[in-house]
């Protein structure tokens with residue numbers, strides 16, 4: 481029996497998880513113009529990177545493991561591969577305050593994967609993010625944690641209110657956003673493979689998540705952002721991956 485996970489894969493997962501947590505921390509802190517703040521309060525920034533690792537890092541790695549384990553269940557060989565260009569691009573745009581999550585993905589190798597199996601392998605990722613969202617919301621009811629970060633002053637987003645971060649709400653909302661971004665039906669995002677398998681399941685999942693965002697305080701803002709990203713992703717996808 482081959483090993484479930486290989487050594488080089490573990491290293492690439494670790495680098496990706498750390499990079500996405502650092503990139504999101506930098507982007508939320510406001511990019512390079514917050515460097516002065518960050519250098520003056522390095523411990524504060526490090527603590528926020530830890531918060532990001534627990535919330536965003538876990539959301540990213542468990543999403544990918546959702547794909548991997550489902551693919552292995554269907555008899556495929558699946559391996560996480562770091563996408564170096566995407567990772568560098570993610571780090572660079574974080575310096576101008578832009579969130580972009582693409583450090584790598586699980587690649588699946590199999591000669592006999594049906595459209596349905598591919599759809600289920602694809603939905604496993606966003607499903608993990610929904611489960612994490614619910615888990616963090618429950619954690620918030622049981623043991624809420626609020627931490628103050630001076631470099632996040634003036635920010636009202638993802639459970640952050642003028643520097644005060646509700647850690648579990650932050651985790652829940654960021655997982656919702658990670659899951660929703662992947663539901664965009666533009667190749668190679670998960671949504672494109674889910675919609676090919678079942679349009680109703682894609683629709684229920686996507687509109688359910690947009691609804692959850694509305695209830696959890698995003699209002700229509702999340703839907704508008706998602707539609708904007710949908711148009712952008714469809715355009716980029718057509719540009720890079722022309723119909724073969």
Ligand SMILES: [Zn+2]
Nearest residue numbers: 605606662670
């Ligand atoms: Zn995915």
